[in-house]
Amino acid sequence: MKVLLTLSILLSINSFSQTKTSIEKPFIEVSGKADTLVIPNKIWINVLLMEKDFKGKKSVEDMEKEMILKLESIGINTEKNVSLNYMSSNFNNYILKQTDIFKSKSYSILVTDANITAKVFISLEEIGISNVRIEKVENTDEEKIKLLINGKAILNAKQTAESFSKPLNQKVGNAIEISNFENMPNQFTGQLNEVVVRGYSSKIYGNRIVNYESNIEFEKIKISSSVQAKFLLE
Numbered sequence: 001m002k003v004l005l006t007l008s009i010l011l012s013i014n015s016f017s018q019t020k021t022s023i024e025k026p027f028i029e030v031s032g033k034a035d036t037l038v039i040p041n042k043i044w045i046n047v048l049l050m051e052k053d054f055k056g057k058k059s060v061e062d063m064e065k066e067m068i069l070k071l072e073s074i075g076i077n078t079e080k081n082v083s084l085n086y087m088s089s090n091f092n093n094y095i096l097k098q099t100d101i102f103k104s105k106s107y108s109i110l111v112t113d114a115n116i117t118a119k120v121f122i123s124l125e126e127i128g129i130s131n132v133r134i135e136k137v138e139n140t141d142e143e144k145i146k147l148l149i150n151g152k153a154i155l156n157a158k159q160t161a162e163s164f165s166k167p168l169n170q171k172v173g174n175a176i177e178i179s180n181f182e183n184m185p186n187q188f189t190g191q192l193n194e195v196v197v198r199g200y201s202s203k204i205y206g207n208r209i210v211n212y213e214s215n216i217e218f219e220k221i222k223i224s225s226s227v228q229a230k231f232l233l234e
Helices: 002-023 060-073 091-097 114-126 142-168
Strands: 027-038 042-050 082-089 103-111 132-138 172-180 201-205 208-213 221-233
Touching: 027 142, 042 060, 042 114, 060 103, 060 114, 103 114, 114 132, 142 172, 142 221
Parallel strands: none
Antiparallel strands: 027 221, 042 103, 042 132, 082 103, 172 221, 201 208
């Protein structure tokens, strides 16, 4: 029993010694960042058709037909890239206030670049539909780009560590801990707080809309990565 107790104490001391030694190894903790800007290639355009905008002269169904024909005329696949978000009416208000009943419908149109976006805005304006806005934008390669940016961020962290260790004649060893702050709250990674559109304008001469500047530019999407890393010092 005494021999077993002594052996147990020796093992505990040895284990403590190893843990203490690993903790006491010198290390440096640094952060690294990287980002890039990419052009959106998935753009969702919201269109709101409201009968009250036409003062009851056109039904929402008539406007819908005109919209579909106009979109198809500029090359939009309406079966694939146009979807109905919702439809509503002010029927409850009519019961309470005896006002006219007006229906409305909201649609999403998916396009792939700024030029097609410009065509959608201008063509819908030509038929009197002006309640049009950009809902959101994305880049289809965003996840792949994030992986590349992660690699650049950790390399940036290592270079920062080397800038501190080199004057001390020490070398940066293996990374012993890496933390990615991509999913932290308020971290800006590949989403726009707002969609900035530049260069869209038109003039009306009589009943004819003349487009004099139709080049739309989207603010590029910023994809970023932030890491915190611990490197051993040798």
